[in-house]
Amino acid sequence: MILEIKELSRFFQRLTAVNDLSFAVEKGSIKALIGPNGAGKTTTFNMISGLLAPSRGSITFKGEELISCPPHVRAWKGLSRTFQIVRPFAEMSVLENVMVGCDMRTRSGLFSAALRLPRCFADEKRARHKAMEELEFVGLDARAEAPATSLPMGEQRVMEIARALASDPEIVLFDEPAAGLNEKETDELAKNLLRIKKRGITVLLVEHDMRLVMHVSDQVVVINYGSLIAEGTPTEIRNNSEVITAYLGK
Amino acid sequence: MMIRIVPYLLFALFIYLLPLLLAGSYWIHVLVIIGTYVIAAAGVDLVVGFAGQLSLCQAAFFALGAYASAILTTTYRVDPLLALIVGMIFTGLVAYGVGAPVLRLKGYYLAIATLGFGLIIQSCLVTLAQYTGGPDGFRDIVALKVGGYTFKTDEQYYYPIWTVAMLILLLTRNIVRSKAGRAMLALRGDDVAASAMGVDIARCKIQAFVLSAMYASLAGGLYAHSNRFISPQMADLSRSVEMIIMAVLGGIRTVFGVLIGTTIMKSIPEVLESFLDYQMVVTGAILIALLLYMPQGLIGVVRGVILRLRSRGEH
Numbered sequence A: 001m002i003l004e005i006k007e008l009s010r011f012f013q014r015l016t017a018v019n020d021l022s023f024a025v026e027k028g029s030i031k032a033l034i035g036p037n038g039a040g041k042t043t044t045f046n047m048i049s050g051l052l053a054p055s056r057g058s059i060t061f062k063g064e065e066l067i068s069c070p071p072h073v074r075a076w077k078g079l080s081r082t083f084q085i086v087r088p089f090a091e092m093s094v095l096e097n098v099m100v101g102c103d104m105r106t107r108s109g110l111f112s113a114a115l116r117l118p119r120c121f122a123d124e125k126r127a128r129h130k131a132m133e134e135l136e137f138v139g140l141d142a143r144a145e146a147p148a149t150s151l152p153m154g155e156q157r158v159m160e161i162a163r164a165l166a167s168d169p170e171i172v173l174f175d176e177p178a179a180g181l182n183e184k185e186t187d188e189l190a191k192n193l194l195r196i197k198k199r200g201i202t203v204l205l206v207e208h209d210m211r212l213v214m215h216v217s218d219q220v221v222v223i224n225y226g227s228l229i230a231e232g233t234p235t236e237i238r239n240n241s242e243v244i245t246a247y248l249g250k
Numbered sequence B: 001m002m003i004r005i006v007p008y009l010l011f012a013l014f015i016y017l018l019p020l021l022l023a024g025s026y027w028i029h030v031l032v033i034i035g036t037y038v039i040a041a042a043g044v045d046l047v048v049g050f051a052g053q054l055s056l057c058q059a060a061f062f063a064l065g066a067y068a069s070a071i072l073t074t075t076y077r078v079d080p081l082l083a084l085i086v087g088m089i090f091t092g093l094v095a096y097g098v099g100a101p102v103l104r105l106k107g108y109y110l111a112i113a114t115l116g117f118g119l120i121i122q123s124c125l126v127t128l129a130q131y132t133g134g135p136d137g138f139r140d141i142v143a144l145k146v147g148g149y150t151f152k153t154d155e156q157y158y159y160p161i162w163t164v165a166m167l168i169l170l171l172t173r174n175i176v177r178s179k180a181g182r183a184m185l186a187l188r189g190d191d192v193a194a195s196a197m198g199v200d201i202a203r204c205k206i207q208a209f210v211l212s213a214m215y216a217s218l219a220g221g222l223y224a225h226s227n228r229f230i231s232p233q234m235a236d237l238s239r240s241v242e243m244i245i246m247a248v249l250g251g252i253r254t255v256f257g258v259l260i261g262t263t264i265m266k267s268i269p270e271v272l273e274s275f276l277d278y279q280m281v282v283t284g285a286i287l288i289a290l291l292l293y294m295p296q297g298l299i300g301v302v303r304g305v306i307l308r309l310r311s312r313g314e315h
Helices: A041-049 A071-077 A094-103 A110-114 A118-138 A153-165 A183-198 A210-216 A234-238 A241-248 B002-021 B027-050 B058-075 B080-102 B107-127 B154-176 B179-189 B191-196 B201-227 B237-249 B255-271 B273-293 B297-314
Strands: A003-012 A015-025 A030-034 A056-061 A079-081 A171-175 A202-206 A219-224 A227-232
Touching (some): A003 A041, A015 A041, A015 A219, A015 A227, A030 A041, A030 A210, A041 A079, A041 A171, A041 A202, A071 A079, A071 B191, A079 A153, A094 A118, A094 A153, A094 B179, A110 A118, A110 B154, A110 B179, A118 A153, A118 B179, A153 A171, A153 A183, A183 A202, A183 A210, A202 A210, A210 A234, A219 A234, A219 A241, A227 A234, A227 A241, B002 B027, B002 B154, B002 B255, B027 B058, B027 B154, B027 B179, B058 B080, B058 B107, B058 B201, B058 B237, B080 B201, B107 B237, B154 B179, B154 B201, B154 B255, B179 B191, B179 B201, B191 B201, B237 B255, B237 B273, B237 B297, B255 B273, B255 B297
Parallel strands (some): A030 A202, A030 A219, A079 A171, A171 A202
Antiparallel strands (some): A003 A015, A219 A227
8 A cells, every 4th residue: 555544634613624534545556536526535635745734644655654744745755746726837838847846856956056067957957858758748748848827728737747747756646637628638638547557656536527537447435525435446336325325415 | 059148248248348438437336336236136036036935125135244244344354255255144144044934924924024124124223333333324344355456446346246246147047047946936836836846845935035135145245345335224125125126127037137127226316316306206106117017027028029020020
């Protein structure tokens, strides 16, 4: 198990967003986290990536407790993500956006940058090369020099995938990657998710598009009102009466 | 690669030949002032333009550098070059101490906190009169001396100050075109995404803030020697705002933008000499016009016009 969530809870004043949630993600698999709107999926994601502190519980990654780590340290450890509402870096090209993802893997600092030392040159070259590779992987290399915010939303999502992959993560959290994509783009996304899995990268996915979830996932976790209501393979989930009730109402 | 250097080399040549054209003119004095402020404005460009942290105490850092140089060299007879370096380190440490807690704030709150820090520095400079000379300022600061050569006239100050200014611009350009610059822009663009992508945003903010404070301190120290008189007035909020306009007016996040903005802002008082009382009015009007009509600065306006002409040519 590469990622283990244990008894994770988050309260906002009286509201319980996530309640005693426990599940684990197997290394090299694709796991989907689904549930009706407001079920606590994004809250869970934000706690895993460190943007939000849990009220209770533990998150272990490769056997290491993450709770006290700030987001950037979790990224260094190999945990990357994309966002539900795209968050491109403005005033930067697509390539530069992806290079930010690469940068945490190079060690040269301010001093060697200011003096343009060979170390900095080598790091720049490596970051540029790696970023270009990831853009090719997702098929966005033709737009490398375009300003990131000038891309249509679908392409900005694709750019975020390249940016998340640029740091050679071990797990990537995808927060509703299909939101706002048309059918063709969603198919492309499914293909990319499976290709990412093939690279040995674990995927944790929050998604509303059931066709996509059922197509790519190895395991599915269903939550409602912040609590786990079912866990299993896509086929098991499809036939689970509790899940059907949660989605369709009684 | 080589062609890209040409404008910079031409500019350096222009700067070095300029005094020959202006020999004996009062404008040499103005250019010396512009040179010192270019250094401070480059720092503002880093912290405000790139890192997106609205600091309203850059003039206070400038004053700290100026007073450090003045007190160390004139009162304690320390070597001016050493005093400049000590001043920069001191100001950098102060910026670190202030920045560590204050840079957690965002937007208006950060602006107000840095504004408050600027006020503290200014009142310290007034109150600690036995060291600073109080509200009357610090007079008769000793001349800059490097290896036995004493700089006295504006013509003599022109070359070292502009050499330092151009070096600082070069270093800054190198920094912003590297990993550190990308981290700052990412922080400015979206701090949440930046931290999720492995940018240590607290460290990135501090880096930009301390670096800009050290630039301002260096500028202040050079100003103290070339002007020979400094006063607590130079730590004033209006001066911090003026420095931000210097960085933004020409074109934010560009080397030449800093040069153009600083030149305009420091030439206004000379051109409007006869109505000095209206100087703040003009500065304020420029600020408003800038925010309303050209958020990308003058270079942005020129770029826009070129783009429009080009697209018209294509039709």
